[in-house]
Amino acid sequence: MLFNIALKNLLGARLRTILNVFVTAFSFFIILFFLGMYDGMLQHAKNVTIDTEIAGGAYWHPEYDPLDPMSYEDAHSNLPDDIQALIDKKKAFPVLVSQVSIYPGGRIMPAILKGIPPDQNIVNMPTEALQGINDGTIPVLIGKGMAKDSKLKVGDSFTIRWMDSDKTYDADEGTVVYIMDTENFKLDMGHIWVPLNIAQSMLEMKEEATYVTYAKGLTDNINSKQWISRDVNYLVQDMEAIIEADKPGAQIMYMILLALAAMGIFNAQVLSIFRRGKEIGTLMALGMTRSRVVGLFTLEGGLNAVLATMMMIILFGPILWYFGVEGIPLPIDYSEMGLIMAKRLIPIYSIGLIISTMSLVSIIVLIVSYIPSRKITHMKPTDALRGKAIA
């Protein structure tokens, strides 16, 4: 019974209902859009990192700490047999890491040199560009960001200076053979990539490596005591942390939007109780109990949320769908800011996100509908009939 009356009241109030429902629907839309964008950003960054860098995971030399370049000096050794066996079966590839200095255009720049097998096809990197170059210089692969910072172009040569395993400094000429366009700044900024065998020869570290990256879906049971296994979850955690660090901003936006929607509905309910005092009195005179009147007004608020959901689907659903398929072009290259960001950001609206957002908004709508409606229980029918609402 209350449901029919509430629905009739809502539909009958037309413009007031449309405005309330629109505000709530718009909040639904913005919240879903923003959170979808963050989820999309996170998912895209994860996908890019896995595709270009992590693959199925890695085994690290025990001394290796990617965040501490000083550790690179000691983070190398021959590979344990079972890991070597993976490499032989082309299920993994080794990488040798060292700190170097480069001198593009006569300037000095610190860089991280990484030796990688040019024929690897486990991660999506154009390492094949390093193959077959034999002009007496070291073939070097760099990213667009690094090329921009160092003002290097394909064919440019520059001096590379390194310290080998005997703690002896040495230098040689490197030539840029390819500039890769990657969304993963970790492969780009401050990195120079050379063929593994050349790196091993430069550093006097024959057959040695710093870490080994293995293919996705690897089922071989490696039980290496010396080298540390790092799975995908571990390897993406720093990148997740970057995205997470940005999330409070989104959450503040989320809370503001939610508060706006809640205030809109709260206002509408308070106004309703003031404006509809006579109606409340009439309903009481006709025999509706106070608790039922409270129930009616709360239900009207709740139905507001339901109608908002429907309006969101009809009005904003196509927009969400469009962005979900086409993505949103980003005008800035975020990789220079140290973020893995697609050129076109595709929001992801998971079922969990949709359900949790709608549930949260609906609960808040119900609460803000109930709080002002509760005042009706203190209302005298005679005052209400005179249109005198309580403060």
Add this chain to the structure above:
Amino acid sequence: MDNTVVSIANLSKQFPVGGGFFTALKDVNLTLNEGGFIGLVGPSGSGKTTLLNVIGGLDSPTKGSVHVLGHSMDNTSHNERASLRRKHMGFIFQSYNLLPVYTVFENVELPLILNNVDPNEREKLVSEAIESVGLSHRRDAKPTTLSGGECQRTAIARAIVHQPSLILADEPTANLDAENSHHIMNILVELNKNLTSSFVFATHDEKIMGYLKRMVYLEDGKIVKDETIK
């Protein structure tokens, strides 16, 4: 058989005003019988609306006892009084108090919805009530499109649709012109003849006094004259 509908003894009603109290009703004693067509008559501020509200259970007495349709109104809860109004009373207000978003039909239907009457039965009863006030042709109209007389006829239909024992009308003709006032009163007289309901009016409109069977005069909260019209 006792045909008393309302029985009031030594009723007083006070309202807090500023630091003190305003006495709206003083030692009122009154008995209303079944089928009555009674007017509570008096100038503004004489206490007639307050008396009507106390009878309708919309307000509580400060002192004295009030029995309506066999129920004591002195110590009943809000919910019990609401139930009594819902099942056994009908209200007609000076400013009609129709719900603006409902049609004539829906406004009249409301008491039946509140009483959980079956939809088919509702349709029949509402149609009869609307017909009895001559509004069948406006059943789908919204109150904003109705004249004052039509609004009040809708309010009457809403008050009688669930066939209550007691119908309370507060200044039902105050907002109407003479022609509409007489029309409304003729409808109410007719309904009083056909139904077993008792009608109690609070009024100071002289135009309608000729229709009343009994007039209870109030002045400053006291009954000063109780006159039965032959």
